[in-house]
Amino acid sequence: MSGSNGVxxxxxxxxxxxxxxxxxxxxxxxxxxxxxxxxxxxxxxxxSREQPDLILMDILMPGESGLHLYREIRRNPETxxxxxLIISGYTKAEDFAAVDLGMLEEEKLPLPDGYLEKPISIPxxxxxxxxxxxxxxxxxxxx
Amino acid sequence: xxxxxQLLHDHLxxxxxxxxxxxxxxxxxxxxxxxxxxLFGQWRGRHCYEILKGRGSPCDRCLAAWTFADxxxxxxxxxxxxxxxxxxxxxxxxxxxxxxEADGEPHLIWIAxxxxxxxxxxxxxxxLFERAPxxxxxLDRDLRIIRANKRMRETFGRAWGRRCYEVxxxxxxxxxxxxxxxxxxxxxxxxxxxxxxxxxxEETHYIVKASALSRDEGxxxxxxxxxxxxxxxxxxxxxxxxxxxxxxxxxAVGQAVAGLAHGIKNILMGLEGxxxxxxxxxxxxxxxxxxxxxxxxxxxxxxxxxxxKNLLSFSKGRVPEVAMTDPADVCRxxxxxxxxxxxxxxxxxxxxxxxxxxxxxxxxxAIHTCLANLVSxxxxxxxxxxxxxxxxxLRCFEKNESLGFEVIDNGCGMxxxxxxxxxxxxxxxxxxxxxxxxxxxxxxxxxxHGGRISVESKPGQGTxxxxxxxxxxxxxxxxxxxxxxxxxxxxxxxxxx
Numbered sequence: 001m002s003g004s005n006g007v008x009x010x011x012x013x014x015x016x017x018x019x020x021x022x023x024x025x026x027x028x029x030x031x032x033x034x035x036x037x038x039x040x041x042x043x044x045x046x047x048s049r050e051q052p053d054l055i056l057m058d059i060l061m062p063g064e065s066g067l068h069l070y071r072e073i074r075r076n077p078e079t080x081x082x083x084x085l086i087i088s089g090y091t092k093a094e095d096f097a098a099v100d101l102g103m104l105e106e107e108k109l110p111l112p113d114g115y116l117e118k119p120i121s122i123p124x125x126x127x128x129x130x131x132x133x134x135x136x137x138x139x140x141x142x143x
Numbered sequence: 144x145x146x147x148x149q150l151l152h153d154h155l156x157x158x159x160x161x162x163x164x165x166x167x168x169x170x171x172x173x174x175x176x177x178x179x180x181x182l183f184g185q186w187r188g189r190h191c192y193e194i195l196k197g198r199g200s201p202c203d204r205c206l207a208a209w210t211f212a213d214x215x216x217x218x219x220x221x222x223x224x225x226x227x228x229x230x231x232x233x234x235x236x237x238x239x240x241x242x243x244e245a246d247g248e249p250h251l252i253w254i255a256x257x258x259x260x261x262x263x264x265x266x267x268x269x270x271l272f273e274r275a276p277x278x279x280x281x282l283d284r285d286l287r288i289i290r291a292n293k294r295m296r297e298t299f300g301r302a303w304g305r306r307c308y309e310v311x312x313x314x315x316x317x318x319x320x321x322x323x324x325x326x327x328x329x330x331x332x333x334x335x336x337x338x339x340x341x342x343x344x345e346e347t348h349y350i351v352k353a354s355a356l357s358r359d360e361g362x363x364x365x366x367x368x369x370x371x372x373x374x375x376x377x378x379x380x381x382x383x384x385x386x387x388x389x390x391x392x393x394x395a396v397g398q399a400v401a402g403l404a405h406g407i408k409n410i411l412m413g414l415e416g417x418x419x420x421x422x423x424x425x426x427x428x429x430x431x432x433x434x435x436x437x438x439x440x441x442x443x444x445x446x447x448x449x450x451x452k453n454l455l456s457f458s459k460g461r462v463p464e465v466a467m468t469d470p471a472d473v474c475r476x477x478x479x480x481x482x483x484x485x486x487x488x489x490x491x492x493x494x495x496x497x498x499x500x501x502x503x504x505x506x507x508x509a510i511h512t513c514l515a516n517l518v519s520x521x522x523x524x525x526x527x528x529x530x531x532x533x534x535x536x537l538r539c540f541e542k543n544e545s546l547g548f549e550v551i552d553n554g555c556g557m558x559x560x561x562x563x564x565x566x567x568x569x570x571x572x573x574x575x576x577x578x579x580x581x582x583x584x585x586x587x588x589x590x591x592h593g594g595r596i597s598v599e600s601k602p603g604q605g606t607x608x609x610x611x612x613x614x615x616x617x618x619x620x621x622x623x624x625x626x627x628x629x630x631x632x633x634x635x636x637x638x639x640x
Contacts, residue, residue: 022416118408
């Protein structure tokens with residue numbers, strides 16, 4: 001799916017504009033192409049428009065939550081295989097309890113491909129991305 | 144006089160409505176009255192066990208034998224055989240009979256009376272009254288205690304002849320709300336919750352029910368002569384309730400502190416981002432990027448400053464000031480405060496004040512903060528919504544002895560995940576705009592008033608926040624509620640904002 005020059009594209013969804021900007025800058029500096037949205041309800045449209053190779057998203061956002069977005073991504077056959085990395089202000093266990101990520105198992109939807117707690121360690125983020133791309137065989141970042 | 148007495152004795156023996164017999168030490172009946180003979184038949188030359196039990200030998204557990212042995216008077220219930228093989232219940236009394244004419248031979252006087260249903264009931268009532276695990280008193284029209292049961296005497300000390308308010312409350316005049324006076328006045332049963340002082344000086348909480356015990360036909364018709372007050376001690380429940388309230392308050396503060404770390408994470412990341420973008424701009428010599436980095440730093444420094452201010456006011460708090468407050472007044476203040484803001488945003492902010500909502504002991508400034516938070520949230524929710532005809536309604540009402548407030552909007556609403564997270568931790572969905580403290584603060588205030596806050600919401604349709612403050616759990620007017628530091632402020636203060 002990686003578009004021009006085989007450089008993977010990452011879509012960042014977070015209601016904090018500063019975090020979107022930060023992650024875009026980091027990822028671009030690390031050779032990825034990026035797109036960012038700050039509202040969950042714009043995210044679905046962005047997914048089909050940008051055709052990202054990976055989605056980096058917050059799980060708790062105003063209005064429609066990240067969980068809703070995640071479900072929609074996984075239910076749509078065209079986007080179901082895009083790796084999703086969750087970034088959250090809470091720990092994974094807390095999110096599971098509060099956001100009912102456990103419900104995904106009941107719906108037989110796969111769990112997110114990775115989980116990073118804010119504040120995000122940049123080397124860890126890059127490492128996680130590289131591992132995910134390797135396992136999904138999506139091309140190389142352009143450094 | 145002594146003739147009359149002798150005459151009376153002679154007649155009483157045969158005419159008293161009881162059965163009397165005299166026994167010798169072999170349990171032979173040596174004398175009996177006419178009633179004994181009528182009921183149990185021929186007695187001369189026979190033993191009591193033959194006559195009364197139809198036995199050929201003395202009973203295994205024999206009252207008479209024990210009394211012969213120790214000279215003590217004994218009373219018991221017994222089933223005895225009447226002539227004609229019928230048995231019936233009796234109360235039997237056995238006592239030593241000492242007489243000079245009895246030649247020094249020991250004798251017993253045996254007396255039995257019919258144990259009829261009224262007698263049994265009477266005794267049951269005696270036991271009920273005396274042994275009931277409640278405080279029971281009978282009061283006359285002067286509020287003097289003419290009977291008090293064991294538990295009452297044990298807890299409150301000497302009661303008989305004293306006035307109820309002296310004994311229960313250590314007061315020198317009747318209580319402001321007196322269920323007994325109300326019963327004397329109306330004849331109707333009354334129930335109320337009271338706080339008394341025990342003989343050992345401890346606060347005692349009880350629920351008392353007062354009922355008319357007897358009526359007299361006076362010149363103005365029937366009037367209640369005596370009132371019986373029956374009270375259940377609920378001191379333990381009251382303590383539990385108090386401890387629970389305390390725990391809820393502490394939990395609200397605890398959650399705020401625990402959640403603080405989460406709130407800081409987003410800001411920290413914003414700051415890291417600002418530094419990163421600025422450095423990256425410097426490296427790439429891009430002025431625009433440097434500026435963006437600077438703006439990010441600015442915004443997040445501002446956010447941490449706001450957070451610190453809010454947090455201080457949340458954790459340190461102000462001393463709660465409780466005074467009788469008209470809830471409708473607080474609502475009107477909020478309406479006035481936000482009506483301009485709402486109008487500018489094209490939102491219809493209206494008031495719905497139910498008639499007859501009574502003043503209540505509230506920390507008015509705190510309730511003001513509470514409602515301001517909710518109305519401000521509702522306006523934000525409307526602004527985030529695509530709905531063009533947004534409205535926010537602030538309601539004040541009375542329901543089931545609770546004072547209620549509601550803030551209803553038809554804004555963007557929340558889904559299940561957001562709702563669940565609302566009060567549990569330091570949480571905001573407002574991104575740059577929120578600190579995550581507003582609702583925690585709101586909940587803390589509601590809990591300090593002994594109430595509950597709940598929320599109903601549907602994404603895209605709107606939200607309804609409801610605060611219910613049970614009147615019986617509201618703080619005392621003129622006293623400070625505990626602010627979680629263990630301190631207590633007292634004294635009437637005007638808490639109106």
